[in-house]
Amino acid sequence: MAQQSSSAKPMPMLKDELDIVIPTIRNLDFLEMWRPFFEQYHLIIVQDGDPSKTIKVPEGFDYELYNRNDINRILGPKASCISFKDSACRCFGYLVSKKKYIYTIDDDCFVAKDPSGKDINVIEQHIKSLLTPSTPNFFNTLYDPYRDGADFVRGYPFSMREGCKTAVSHGLWLNIPDYDAPTQLVKPLERNSRYVDAVMTIPKGTLFSMCGMNLAFDRELIGPAMYFGLMGHGQPIGGYDDMWAGWCAKVICDHMGWGVKTGLPYVYHKKASNRFENLKREYNGIFWQEEAIPFFESVTLPKECTSVQQCYLELAKLVKEKLGKVDPxxxxxxDGMVTWSEAxxxxxTTP
Incomplete structure (x- = not known):
């Protein structure tokens, strides 16, 4: 593990610049484990399901809690773009946040330990990733060259070493991996115990499967593209919310010249969902992803698109034109993407 030099400056913890967004259907007792790391931050809790149910939050946390009634009140007719009975509802938290950065976590994720047995401070590592540049245009075989104890390898162009802004930091999971339902069914006992001490920039032009259970992003940069789609109740698909947002965001980051990092930090994942129910939710997506991935791989956004909103609306138009032929x-x-952008x-928008 690379050692931090004694001259290195301490990492700012961005107490007043970061919100933690949590979607949930249950009491948030899991926050007790996270108290040392989360208590100094503002939490935005998005309650899914029955709005008359009372969700209990441990004392001492600074939080706002929104249920479906609040979503309808705040968004009015535009509330139709926020999913119901699916963790995709979390993106409502991104809408109402006023902070520069967002960290989002699922309520079945717990504090993991590094190989030395020390509790992993996920916020600290995500902040490190977001505050250091990315290298999407030329792969550094020592992974993140900005990390203490690493640098650019021989042959890395000096003209590219300043890197670019990092828009997304994608963390990983110990214990239960983020597998799709068919893989869960054939490998029900599979567990991930492999801790890889690395962060890497996903290369330009390469898509990835973004998971929302341990994710941070620069809301001011890429927030308008972090829409988790129409999933769950009343929709023919679920479980693809975070991946859809990731495909859209990656295409836009590539266009805008920003980076996406994946790797550290880890959380300990105790899956709360049922793999048979997941198969029902994901069934259509398993077929549709074979059309969606080539679509995103072929997307070229026009140079006239100079903002995330412009890129996102152009992407929505292309989704309707190209993927609308796959399924209505x-x-x-x-249409939901357009409504999201309007919301x-x-x-x-500052008046």
Whole structure:
């Protein structure tokens, strides 16, 4: 493990610049384990399911809690773009946040330990990743060259060493991996105990499967593209919310010249969902992803798109034109993307 030099400056913890967004259907007792790391931050809790149910939050946390009634009240007719009975509802928290950065975590994720037995401070590592540049245009075989104890390898162009802004920090999971339902069914006892002490920039032009259970991003940069789609109740698909946002965000980051990092930090994942139910939710997506991935791989956004919102609306138009032929659901999803963009502007435009 690379040692931090004694001259290194301590990492700012961004107490007033970061919100933690948590989607949930249950009491948040899991926060007790996270108290040493989360208590100094503001929490935005998005309650899914029955809005009349009372969700208990441990004392001592600074939080806002929104249920479906609040979503309908705040967004009015635009509330139709926020999923119901699916963790995709978390993106409502991104809408109402006023902070520069977002960290989002699932309520079945717990504090993991590094190989030395020390509790992993996920916020600290995500902040490190977001505050240091990315290298999407030329792969550094020592992974993140900005980390203490690493640098650019021989042959890395000096003209590229300043890197670019990091928009997304994608963390990983120990214990239960983020597998799709068919893989869960054939490997029900599979567990991930492998801790890889590395962060890497995902290369430009390469897609990835983004998981929302341990994720941080620069809301001011890429927030308008972090829409988790129409999933769950009333929709023919679930479980693809975070991946859809990741595909959209990666295409836009590539266009805007920003980076996406994946690797550290780890959480300990105790899956709360049922793999048979997951198969029902993901069934259509398993087929549709074979069309969606080539679509995103082929997308070229016009140079006239100079903002995330412009890119996102162009992407929505292309989704309707190209993927609408695969299934009418994608026409509805494209409309949801437009509604989301309008809601973002409505809640985040300074008068």
């Amino acid at each position: 659901y994608f026409i509805k999803l494209a 973002w502007d409505e809640l985040n």
